Amino acid sequence: xxxxxxxxxxxxxxxxxxxxxxxxxxxxxxxxxxxxxxxxxxxxxxxxxxxxxxxxxxxxxxxxxxxxxxxxxxxxxxxxxxxxxxxxxxxxxxxxxxxxxxxxxxxxxxxxxx
Amino acid sequence: xxxxxxxxxxxxxxxxxxxxxxxxxxxxxxxxxxxxxxxxxxxxxxxxxxxxxxxxxxxxxxxxxxxxxxxxxxxxxxxxxxxxxxxxxxxxxxxxxxxxxxxxxxxxxxxx
Numbered sequence: 001x002x003x004x005x006x007x008x009x010x011x012x013x014x015x016x017x018x019x020x021x022x023x024x025x026x027x028x029x030x031x032x033x034x035x036x037x038x039x040x041x042x043x044x045x046x047x048x049x050x051x052x053x054x055x056x057x058x059x060x061x062x063x064x065x066x067x068x069x070x071x072x073x074x075x076x077x078x079x080x081x082x083x084x085x086x087x088x089x090x091x092x093x094x095x096x097x098x099x100x101x102x103x104x105x106x107x108x109x110x111x112x113x114x
Numbered sequence: 115x116x117x118x119x120x121x122x123x124x125x126x127x128x129x130x131x132x133x134x135x136x137x138x139x140x141x142x143x144x145x146x147x148x149x150x151x152x153x154x155x156x157x158x159x160x161x162x163x164x165x166x167x168x169x170x171x172x173x174x175x176x177x178x179x180x181x182x183x184x185x186x187x188x189x190x191x192x193x194x195x196x197x198x199x200x201x202x203x204x205x206x207x208x209x210x211x212x213x214x215x216x217x218x219x220x221x222x223x224x225x226x
Contacts, residue, residue, distance in 0.1 A: 004157075042118060042203070042216030058213070090157055099207035099214070100146055100165055105157035 006106035021076045021109045023091035031097040032074040037088040050097045086113045116141045120217035135189040135220045137204035142185030144206045152201045194224045
């Protein structure tokens with residue numbers, strides 16, 4: 001089965017902790033994305049990557065970091081610098097970063113700050 | 115700055131009705147437009163993609179159209195079913211960049 005997996009499904013963070021959200025795809029897509037979803041708002045782009053070893057900041061990158069060491073993997077770290085991290089995080093991939101390429105989404109990770 | 119509005123924010127209709135969801139952009143220069151479905155607590159599933167050269171797309175009971183002159187899109191759902199209950203999001207992009215701009219979604223409930 002081709003698709004995108006995210007883990008964990010639920011994650012709890014204490015104040016001051018860094019946590020890492022996993023995203024893996026076996027669709028052989030070059031492009032991967034991280035979005036944040038808050039109630040009543042549209043998805044907001046955190047980071048995106050067009051190719052291995054390359055990534056770019058989106059609209060709300062502050063307090064987050066990513067890496068793209070493998071084509072299949074694009075983990076997101078939520079650092080202690082992110083002051084309001086409670087949200088639903090969605091990872092997506094597409095063949096390339098062309099606006100015409102359909103994005104395929106993982107099931108999401110819900111992060112809660114304790 | 116491009117912004118997207120989806121109206122209504124929530125909609126509840128009896129099973130079998132035809133319905134229309136709306137999506138409008140502050141900047142009418144939309145290169146393409148996509149509609150997604152999101153079930154509670156889940157990721158998004160792409161429903162329809164309207165490319166720059168197209169005005170509408172159809173898939174089964176779903177039809178999406180894009181009026182580029184006004185920057186508005188509609189998603190038409192025919193003969194609604196309880197399984198259609200979900201949040202529907204639209205997203206669009208201009209031709210100068212890769213990034214999609216997202217609406218907040220319309221939460222649709224189909225009552226049996």
